[in-house]
Amino acid sequence: MNIVKQENGFTVLHKDRTVFTHSLDKPAIFLGSGQGTFDMYRGNFDIKDYVESRLPMRAFRIDEEGDKTSITLGVEGEDYLTLTIYETEEGRLIVDFNSLKDEVNRFWMRVHATPEEKVYGCGEQLTYFNLRGKNFPLWTSEPGVGRNKNNYVTWLADTKDKAGGDYYNTNYPQPTFVSNDKYFCHLQTTAYADFDFRHDDFHELQAWNIPDYLLFDREDSFTALVGNISNVFGTQPELPDWVLDGVILGVQGGTDITLEKIERARKAGVKVAGVWNQDWQGIKMTSFGKRLHWNWEWSPELYPGLDTKIHELKEDGVRFLGYINPYVLEGQSLYKIAKEKGYLATKADGGDYLVDFGEFYCGVVDFTNDEACEWYKGVIKENLIGFGLDGWMADFSEYLPTDCTLSNGRSAELEHNDWPRRWAKINHEAIEECGKIDDILFFMRAGGTGFQRYCHVLWAGDQCVDWCIEDGLASVIPGALSAGLMGNGIHHSDVGGYTTLHGMKRTKELMMRWIDFCAFTPMMRSHEGNRPGDNHQFDTDDETLFHLGRMSRVFASMKPYLKAAIAENTEAGIPVMRPLFMHYEQDETAYDIQFQYLLGRDVIVAPVYNKEETEWKLYLPEDDWVHAWSGQAFKGGWVTVDAPLGEPPVFYRKSSEYADLFAALPQVAKA
Template identity: 30%
Template sequence: MPPLKISKKHHNHINNPFPSHPKGLPFIHGSLSFNPSKVPQHHAFQIGEDFQLNWSSGNGGWLSVSHLSQPKRSLWSTIPGEAFISAAAAQTEVEESRGSFAIKDGDVSFVCNHQSIEEIRVLYQSDIEKKAKNPDFLHGYFKADDSLKGMKFPVLIITGWVFSKKKNEKPVYRTLYSGTNKSFTFGSQIRRKPSYAARYWLLLDQKNKNQIGFKVKFGEIAWQWSPRTFPKASKTFPNWKLVRFRRQKLVVHFSRRRGFLPLSCEDDVEEEQKVELFKGFNRVFITYSSEEDERFYGFGEQFSHMEFKGKRVPILVQEQGIGRGDQPITFASNLVSYRSGGDWSTTYAPSPFYMTSKMKSLYLEGYSYSVFDLRKHDRVQIQIYESSAQGRILNGTSPVELIENFTEIIGRPPALPEWIISGAVVGMQGGTEAVRRVWDQLQEHDVPISGFWLQDWVGQRETLIGSQLWWNWEVDKDRYPGWKQLVDDLRACDIQVMTYCNPCLVPTDQKKNRKRDLFEEANNLGILVKDNNGHTYMIPNTTFDVGMLDLTHPKAGNWFKKVLHEMVDSGVRGWMADFGEGLPLDANTYSGEDAVAAHNRYPELWAKINREFVDEWRSTCHEKKKEDSNDNLVFFMRAGFRGSFKWSMLFWEGDQMVSWQKNDGIKSSVVGLLSSGLSGFAFNHSDIGGYCAVNMPMIRYRRSEELLIRWMELNAFSTVFRTHEGNIPSSNCQFYSNRNTLDQFARFAKVYKAWKFYRIKLVKEAAEKGLPVVRHLFLHYPDDEHVHSLSYQQFLVGSEFLVVPVLDRGKKEVKAYFPVSGGEIWQHVWTGRVFTKPLDNSGKNQQGFEAWIEAPIGYPAVFVKHGSSIGDMKSLVKFDIKSLQLRNSRSLLELPQTGTLAARMEKKGGVDIPNDGALQQYIDVALGANEALIGFFDGYMAPEVENHVILQADWAEQ
């Protein structure tokens, strides 16, 4: 394959503030033909024990995959008469600047957009023996791939050709002679562009009861100055005759070397050089059907959108960007640093996985760059930047099942240590004295604290853009004198110390108090990534350059684990494992693998090394019979790919702006939580208050007190409740800035702790099933069409809490949507007010309803399912958290199982009626149905009292 064409943009001082979207190949359309003498009209082919492929020759031919438990429900299907496998060869162009990347399609050499099917065949175990006796078995499949070992039989193989012919071309004929003295006649039309073709094989095999694998491979490319003709392939081409392509004198992909005499013309030489340059395809297209109203969720941690129908979604690990389309910050970011503003699609942790509202799900395997093109209303096209493609199709009848089936194979995180989910993780900097001072303040406010996260433990240095950390992972005892005593004092109060590291190292010649020079050690060991000259690749990062660990090197992991061991020996029990998204695409790794694949795989390797250390530490503690739960380690990271949650223990969402904006502010933090949760990232959270502040003459982003408190409210209902001072602490309001911020921080740290009992249950469920702690409503209400369009407006915690956060400046009420398809009654946690909806005539509630909810600062709109044991909010009373008195509390009616009613009502336009008989009668009926809470509001009243308004309702329990 030709090398990547890379343009470095690191050192441009002025850049285009509106960079164009990376150019890609257009949506590829092609026709499908088949050989009716070998392919039946209609047939169901078995795949493994639980799947089948259904083929129909109607409407030009199409196929679908289904599970035998529901054979009429299609899990994946093609478009009648249209190609579902295509391929191309094109130059790949990359623009790169400090962790931001844009991959584009350059010059296109050839596209094989049409497809024929020559054979659909089920293979059994006994068929494997035939390959040894017949090397041409299945048109040479076993020369291309010997991957049937260990598979669950029967498997299914579809074979045929992909080619670039045009239907309307009328060939003329000429003859070529091969080295075997056999002549081959082919149809040719005199035209400027040649035709290309290659044999393909599509293998389908069952992986487990709910997953079927697919793999696409190609043979060597053949070309002619005419379209490829296929023998009796379809009635569409009745006049075409069998021909043979001239094979090139080179081994391409999976076929054996074969040579034929070349044509003696300059054009042939040019085409030979073109094919030899690419040595095969480097683009694979898989096209299949989609329903117009089908919604697509997933694709990893996405920050701008929850649903992706109508979009073209690239899957590439990189910096998420500063602004991501929010203005004016994106303009400014792009102006001073090329593409650093990002856009709606840029993310630290993408994944080539999705699920849809029609309960269809698919993911790609491998680490190549890919693009999911969902812009057409009736089809999907996946473009894989590789010579082959493989992935899996999932079976499931609900989003919960699909996530369970996905994570069953990919992996699930271990349960988090209990200490980190027991209180606030206080993120701060400043040294020993600053930490002790803030600790005293928090103790005065009785704040439940899990840990202090001290990212500046390594010391700071002054640069042109301000204070930055020394990336040399050892404690700076000048900044933290008495480090060991500080750690011990905190641990004595069940407060753990957390630190910071990343896979990059900086030369420390100017750091006088260093004990070790980790950069020099790693450089001498040869475990840093190399440039094209074989030298250590010094990667630009803000105002200094760094070396990056080559995690594919067999010595790198053990060396870095020793660095972590020294950190943990000092009493540290957690750390941020930052970065992982910035491996340059022109870097050379020890493994020698494809540059883009190495780039996407790097965050998984980074997580794996950290996790291996945690597991080794736990094993050591177990051997020493140390069962103290406070000794359990945890790390959190932001970069990831499809399988990162198998290794990483906890994620955080990276660097949001300290703003209310949609694409990179507080709203995006909610979207990131929910999209990642639907992609298998079970444990995730954001920095309270956001991270990125800006202090420019014309553009200022500073964290306000209101934003900080609203973010506290939001994160009190996430997996981890952790603060961050931000990149410019002095510009941001902090939790310790004044009495009010301290009071609110104490309040919501207590709220967070109040539902710890449920959080422990959800953490265990995530480790066992892969379900996220924070959930989009689609996960539990997939049949409620209203929830399909929700993004940041609201979310579930587990299945029992409904949270509607305030995400706009100055707002004191929110519109909540209450799903009631399961007959739910939702109770407001601050007032006890209940929300439900009468059943329709069928006795069901498919659609919920909306209501405006008061949510002044300190009282986010949070609801719990009535009747759930999780809904016992007496724990709030335990922490002295006061209830909210709403302006219009007339609609509250709380009914214990037995008691005496004292109610005041009034007829609409009438006078008060105490102890109304009709009301009492309705209550009796309700209690007889074992309903303990009944709400009357917004027109949802029992018919018996529909002309009344409840003013007050009190019960005295018997």
Template identity: 35%
Template sequence: MMLRSRWLAGLLLPIVVLPLTASTAEAGVLDTLSPGSLTLAPGTTGSLAAGGFRVTVSRPGGQARLAVTSGGRTVWAGVPGRAFAAAGLGRLSWRDRTGMFTPSELIAWTLADQSIDRVGRSGGDVVVGGTLTGGPLKAPYQWRVSAAGQGRLAMHLEVGTVTGSGVHRRPDVVALASERGSGERFHGFGEQFTSFDLAGRRIPVIVREQGIGRGRQPLTAMVDLVSGQGGSWDTTYAPIPFYATSSNRGFALTGGRYSVLDLSRPGLAVAQTWGPRQGAELYAGASPAEVLAAHTASTGRMGALPAWTRDGAVLGLQGGTARVRRIVDEMSASGTKIAAVWLQDWSGQRTTSFGDRLWWTWQLDKNRYPGWDDLVKDLHERGIKVLTYVNPFLVDPPGGSGAAPRNLLAEARDRGYLVARADGSPYMLDQGGFSAALVDFTNPHARLWYARAIATEVAGAGVDGWMADFGEGLPFDAKLYSGDPAELHNRWPMEWAKVNRRACELADRPDCVYFMRSAYTGSAGQAPLFWAGDQLVDWDAQDGLASALRGMLSGGVSGMTLTHSDIGGYTGVDTPLGNYHRSAELLQRWAELAAFGVFFRTHEGNQPAKNAQVYDTEQSRAAFARASRIYAALADYRATVEREAATRGLPALRHTWLVHPGSPAAAADDQFFFGSALLVAPVLKPGASTVPVHLPAGRWINVFTGRAYGDRDRAVQLIVPAPLGTPAAFVRQSDPQGTEIRAALRRAELATPP
């Protein structure tokens, strides 16, 4: 989040003719292994059962096929006549432009034809072995499946040495291929901002910058020209190699190496990993909720947030003590429910050729915030928590009277605690106008040292939590204390989350809240809260308000069950072909969406003076105050939703598919359920005073107006009123939870009495 404006000044350039096709994030060769033929040796047909699952090798219609079933349900199967495993020799290389990692994949030789030569048991596992071939090359393989827990199976593919034509080495890339049904929908993949159903897409799984524009033209092309950070539809801070399908089954890769989930070919799902082996888990259930429960039981669940987070807004402010006090007073006087202030510039601000930035020293700037202790004390006495900001990078502190008393960069450098280059020197990473070093989390001494530094310098400033930014920046050519960057790059956000968790423990802050944007498999078990990255201050479906909603929905399916977004977005851009500045209408609509969530936090954005702010005018303060009261009125219901995240692995924001999977309304991507009782259809277009809503069968009551909609016997699609200040939100008639929600809003004087 802090601060992507480092390159924005470069956009103030003459108008040039730019290609409006693929962005640089999609540049380079992109290869996926394609399965070849499958043959069976004599005596290998039949089935073996073990641990509640069954592996069957058969010849339906004369074509060889392997299938895995559990409880009578097919959870994974190969395409008849086609190989389910493949391997290749090739090259994977990376380009890194300030955290935007772009792969170049070249598969020169493919071993795509497969024979099954033996099927047997090994303990409680079923093991299939044989040979992969391609032209003169061949390699042995072993595929193993075992029970892994309730509703879970584990698979493992190991490919041995490739030989032939003078070749004698392990494969560079392997893949498992399965069939997918006609019309089967695929959801998850971490935070994906383009579409909730990614059937037909090729999804790379690499933690990297989200990008600016993400395919919206001409903005993306202009950003790419200047910085290479335009991104594309598939760039995300939080990719997770997991999907759940409309057939109530799920699939997740294990391990951290770069992988691709390729659904671009009809009837086929390919999971490809750059390495000689691949692990995966399979999930099955009677409903989407059961599939998610099995997945999150394996990878970790998020717990409920501290009670104070449910009570009101977290105001993102900056500018020093006097300004923070003044705005808090103004917003309180307007009737805003304030739970906390988030002061990202607590450690100071520097000016570069690209604009205002923070000092990454992680110590209080006493010149900017004089009387800090009194400020924190006074806010706490008013029931207002204080949050700040930290990331895993270190810089030398500024000189002069405002200099930080500790030089954390020097400490880490002297102790050998930094990610290094091949020659052992600290890997100084360009941040646009300055360089910064990354703490090496593979070194247990460095991890503990940095956790102590955060506990002492950040939590020690009397705060109640912080934004734990970044996490996606580990270079692939780095030298680490231990381990391979190719295996650890995607895992780095989880390691960063563990450091923050340890810092909270060391500071004796059990209710400390840190929120993260980068994530991977396992992050949900370490982080209390996520946010959806850095959207444009715009309505855009590729990188604006609508994209934030889709990212939160897909992330929720992937285990990121408690997440939120910057109210109003973050990234403002000035270009010769148009400017992106936040409007008051966008800010209000974003707040109306966020009121039905788990963390109600504003951000001034990277261009505060050009963006509408919640504190600007009497009208904006009144509008935000109403949204904050909606949020606070739902506190008891929110606690129930968070408990479901902790106990069942269900996201707070749920796509209609999760709540009503068999309903035609489940096809709607631009609405959501908050929990299972409250259906919200946010306004995602400027100037609109109505919004489309897909209602599942039943009678539904608008929680603000009391008006009834829908049909008891069938799902319906309607256009409903949604003027500014009155979001379109519904509960099912006679639902006890819905009745209590309406009563809570009436007590807060926000809803019309029945």
């Protein structure tokens, strides 16, 4: 750390990189006040801010305090903010913020940038990988349908449900970014934030409160950098071994249907690792489609005999997974218990607070109440783990309303972005306290700072069942890459997508292309979608089912390689799905590739995300590459290869210790 003083300002440097420069003419920090409004409709937020003041903190005073430097900022003789700057034992730079004015609730800070710099991260971003040239509001919410204000689907979703979304909407925002200059910058805040990367010489970080601190560090390589980030936020536990044995089939409709689908899939050569029944606790039909009965216990009416069948399936090598979320259905048993014990968020006057989830209402379990957390962990331990579930989708947690009252007295506006971390922690601890970390997993779509150490698998959320770049298959790839840089290196998506609205229906070709893609990810799991009858399913016809069989065998054959990559994610924070520049830092083109990825160190995957394509153009960094399906050798550069269904563009490094495994993929697929 070095603070260089000038006549009219100062510059803070760390590891020879300018972090920020402050001067009378160009202050780095602005403070002010504002009134935000949050209009939530079924997890979608219309957020507006009325800025009452924005003052540049031109005046400054520097005081040395041993290994720490204190800088007081203000306006015309009034002190507003104290910065305490120091290095941690690990060598990271910390800038602590201490507000001296109670009325200040808006913060802007300008971090040094260069015109050619590229930046990545900010949680899981699904439209852009390189974030430069855009600003990114950071608020966990429904991600939106279509996510492009210029397309028809988004317009329809906005018009009918206030749910169209935009390029920045995400289930998992995080106020952290990574630069191609091999540094990361994190602003510790749970408030609404907005990171603006549109300026040539600075990145402006905004928060609707005074952040706790800014954290900054730089490394010599990207592998060291993501390891550093993971040391800050934690890493995901390794996947249970059985997850890599095949596909987890998304099935609904009851015990008989489930058993029939498993049997038919196996006869078609599908490697079935598990079956995921999100309706294991019963269903509710709404105009949106088939929804779930949010009272988290087995439904013997829909799944008769499951209490014994679940154990028989496990003995036969098929795990059973279910579903839960952090809300309880009004009038049902869990809601009644939670209300009686005071475990629910309330209105300001102590009255019942109910959230509209689309034609039904639920109470919000108050995760700032320790007793409520222990009770909900008990629900998971008894009703899910005790029943025999080997995993589940831990859904939602984006819906915390900003006007509810919580037991810790903290504003729900400030708790909102932290809710996914609290929810992940409850799921993880329930599994951990049962001694089942090596055998049970959960997956979730919502995220926030610090949930990495609790979230076993990140799931990409609700993609549309169409080919749109912003919200279809393609969007999963930048989502996985950006989240991986934040320490969430085990990522997957619904095979086939989910959102089936406004005329969208999953086609056979899309289903097969998504199967191809997910065979080269850390976890392979299908979903019927919100309107299963409108969608082509994995077993709609024999051709699709046999296709799933081939690609599930490919996925299972990759187990030794994937297992090593997953272990590396847990031990060193290096994601399983990696941007090309992580191992090819000198390749300038690699920094602009957002629809390809390295799977581990030795495999490049370039999924086909357009319909009716028979060949595909992709980029290979300079190395000795082998096309997995033809065996043809390549050195690097832009190449075009045949890409029929069942042969997604996949290349492996000739020098890989797993080269024999990769070379056998065509034979595995045909077996």
